[in-house]
Amino acid sequence: MSALDTAPREPAKLPFEPLIQTNAVITEQPWIRWMLIATALLFLAVFLFMPLVSVFVEALRKGVQAYFDSFTNTDTLSAVKLTLIAAGIAVPANLVFGLCAAWAIAKFDFRGKQLLITLIDLPFSVSPVVAGLIYVLIFGSHGWAGPWASDHDIKVIFAVPGIVLATIFVTFPFIARELIPLMQELGSDDEQAALSLGASGWQTFWHVTLPNIRWGLLYGVLLCNARAMGEFGAVSVVSGHIRGLTNTMPLQIEILYNDYQFVSAFSVASLLALLALVTLGAKSFLEWHYADQLAATRRH
Amino acid sequence: MDIRVKNVQKYFGGFHALRGVNLDIASGELLALLGPSGSGKTTLLRAIAGLEPLDGGQIMFGDADATRLTVQQRKVGFVFQQYALFKHMTIADNIAFGLKVRSKAERPSADTIHKRVAELLELVQLGGLEKRYPSQLSGGQKQRVALARALAIEPRVLLLDEPFGALDAKVRKDLRRWLRKLHRETGYTTIFVTHDQEEALELADRVVVMNKGQIEQVGTTDEVYDRPRTPFVFDFLGTPNILPGYVTGGRIHLTGAVAPIGTTALAADRGTVDIYARPGDFEVVEGDAAALPGTVVEAQRTGFLVRLTVQLQNGSGDQTIEIEIPHPDPDIRVWRIGDPIRVKPVRFSTFPRDAQDLPPLPAAPVPEAIVEHAVAERRARTRA
Secondary structure, three states, X not given: OOOOOOOOOOOOOOOOXXXXXXXXXOOOOHHHHHHHHHHHHHHXXXXXXXXXXXXXHHHOOOOHHHHHHHHHOHHHHXXXXXXXXXXXXXXXXXHHHHHHHHHHHHHOOOOOHHHHHHHHHHHHHOOHHHHHHHHHHHHOOOOOOHHHHHHOOOOOOOOHHXXXXXXXXXXXXXXXXXXXXXXXXXXXXXXXXXXXXXXOHHHHHHHXXXXXXXXXXXXXHHHHHHHHHHOOHHHHHHHOOOOOOOOOHHHHHHHHHHOOOHHHHHHHHHHHHHHHHHHHHHHHHHHHHXXXXXXXXXXX | OOEXXXXXXXXXXXXXXXXXXXXXXXXXXXXXXXXXXXXXXXHHHHHHHOOOOOOEXXXXXXXXXXXXXXXHHHOEEXXXXXXXXOOOOOHHHHHHHHHHOOOOOOOOOHHHHHHHHHHHHHHOOOOOOOOOOHHHOOHHHHHXXXXXXXXXXXXXXXXEEOOOOOOOHHXXXXXXXXXXXXXXXXXXXXXXXXXXXXXXXXXXXXXXXXXXXXXXXXXXXXXXHHOOOOHHHHHHOXXXXXXXXXXXXXXXXXXXXXXXXXXXXXXXXXXXXXXXXXXXXXXXXXXXXXXXXXXXXXXXXXXXXXXXXXXXXXXXXXXXXXXXXXXOOOOOOXXXXXXXXXXXXXXXXXXXXXXXXXXOOOXXXXXXXXXXXXXXXXXXXXXX
């Protein structure tokens, strides 16, 4: 197109004037470039930026005092507490599981390895509502393990254990999926070297494996945590929505909104939004600083 | 400490990687495991280290059976092809690692560890770089750190897996020389794996040539080069010309030549054989009945040698061979394309044609005296 400049360029007058380099063959005309960028920005603005800003706008609509008053509600406080508990159990559990699965998959060959990899991806493909329903079907009063649970006086559905289980399910893959390609790429030479020098299995893991994967691990934990705290669908199904007892923050927001307590609803929502922003910031920092050690950045 | 490998077997799924390998390694020697990819040399090395469990056979460390020992218990120093240095530790920490992970009872004091690390850094000529990280080192330096790290635990045997494979040619040459010197100074039993025959011949006391999971030959560098046991060994340690021949009455003849080029102690007829000779083992002769006539097809000068491609007329179809001869005095002889020439191998190995895995005929290796005798005989006959 006209962007092709076939006229010979003047040679650079060293040392100050650099040659202007444009890859004229594959660059669009300026107006096309600007249009594409504008479309992307508009899309982001409408679907991402505006909702985020509106959360804070609505939360502060009645002033800062009303904002902080929203958090004095006991139901809201228990919701926050329950969210923290659920995430606090789900993330470490998935950390241990993710490490074990990645270790086994990256360093060994065994029957059923491919099946394990497929199963790890299952929670991504399943709707969160279905995920919650699974637990209702298993532990509900008419479920398989239901009678067993009530015999042992264990309440799973409509109680905290159910919420924790559902959260673990939906955040299952994050850490494993982050670590598997990373560990596969690292190989096991370092570990073999450590073993040949006399280190035990645990020493090898602690001094050699873990430091090699630490940034990928942190990245996975970050994503896992963000999802654990923000999960709605699966938790909603198993929760029972008992105020003050089985509501997590997302559920509490829904309840407050349905009760027409808009400011409170948005105030709690702003907490989640802040969490999202912090997660995003930390994620970007990790990607920028440790890109070579993160499988995720390579995947995208 | 000497090591004995007894009839070890290793399968990787359906692939038979080690087929009953037997090897005795003397204490303090520098041994090369040489072979193409897939020959089992790295598998054998890792089996000795304990990094590969065996499916059969035994490994003896001295008088003790080490087959069931874990890799930690064997106390071997293993150096990987890609160094496997711990990226997040300084060099000093890398070298000290083997000492720091020992149990409380065996661990030396922090002071001792520090001294030992300093000693080793001096030994590998990297003194002053303790605080550096592996990413700040060159390939050659990383390799030396890997070696120091393996030496820190005072291993019973040093095992090197293609130690110079990932380095460029100049660094490789320097490190080879340096390794030889180090071995002489420290005296550790050392086994290294390589696919580079030049490296094996230059460095090792003895060379083990492996192919398809089996040992083809074990011997000193002279033995494997001058007296190869199988066609594979001959072929791997140089580029042979293969000439058809036959053996009758205890004499080895080239097909197409009149007189024999050597004798064999076996009196009976052995039928057709293949005669393997390296380019540098040929002689240009005039009027020798044991030589083959041919025509120069290409002539190339390389330094003080001339490489000639000769098309032979040896009766079994035209065959081209490559020979190297010292560059002749230009006043006397210069080889041009189309010149007739008569060549004869003076050093060669004879292998039975159809049974490639049989040992070679016990032929007299350097039949100079015999050939002279045969020539003298012929002269005597023609004169008479």
